[in-house]
Amino acid sequence: MNKLQHFKNIIFSLLLIYAWILYNFFDYYNSLKYSFSMLTLYFNFINGTFFGIGTGFILILLRVFFFAKKSKLKLKLKNNFFYIFSGIFNLNLFIIWSISIFMRVIDLDLGFTNVVVINFFISVFILTDIYLLKNTAESQI
Numbered sequence: 452m453n454k455l456q457h458f459k460n461i462i463f464s465l466l467l468i469y470a471w472i473l474y475n476f477f478d479y480y481n482s483l484k485y486s487f488s489m490l491t492l493y494f495n496f497i498n499g500t501f502f503g504i505g506t507g508f509i510l511i512l513l514r515v516f517f518f519a520k521k522s523k524l525k526l527k528l529k530n531n532f533f534y535i536f537s538g539i540f541n542l543n544l545f546i547i548w549s550i551s552i553f554m555r556v557i558d559l560d561l562g563f564t565n566v567v568v569i570n571f572f573i574s575v576f577i578l579t580d581i582y583l584l585k586n587t588a589e590s591q592i
Contacts, residue, residue, distance in 0.1 A: 457530055464536040469541050471499065496547070500566055503541045507573035510537050514580065530579050538577030545571040 479492040510540045512531060528534055551557040553554040 453530060457497065457535070460530070460532045460535045461539070463532065464539045467536065468540055475499075496544075497563070499540075500544050500570060503537065503544050503570055504566070506533065507537045507541050507570070507577065510534050511576060513571065522559060534577060535581065538574050541570040541574035542578065545574060 475495045
């Protein structure tokens with residue numbers, strides 16, 4: 452695995468996530484003068500959650516069915532920006548949701564818990580695949 456490209460992908464992923472968070476907060480502050488201003492932040496979070504689940508699910512399906520047998524392709528996927536971004540983004544969404552629960556901003560009775568838990572499992576699968584599962588072709592590089 453090309454370590455330099457891998458770290459560039461991580462940094463670019465974190466910068467995109469940071470930009471998404473900044474957009475959400477500035478969108479929320481711009482909508483404070485309107486009624487139901489809290490809903491803009493909530494809907495932006497829901498849209499981000501479904502985007503994370505969709506991209507993560509597609510990438511996991513590609514990983515399991517297409518990239519599982521060929522080790523060279525598996526290395527390309529593990530070093531792919533979208534694969535790394537999806538793992539970090541889904542973990543970030545789960546962390547934001549967990550902090551909101553602990554700060555009592557969101558109630559657990561909201562019925563959105565199972566969707567965010569899917570984000571957690573997607574991020575665990577992707578990050579485990581990238582960092583913990585070693586490949587024989589990877590050790591030869």
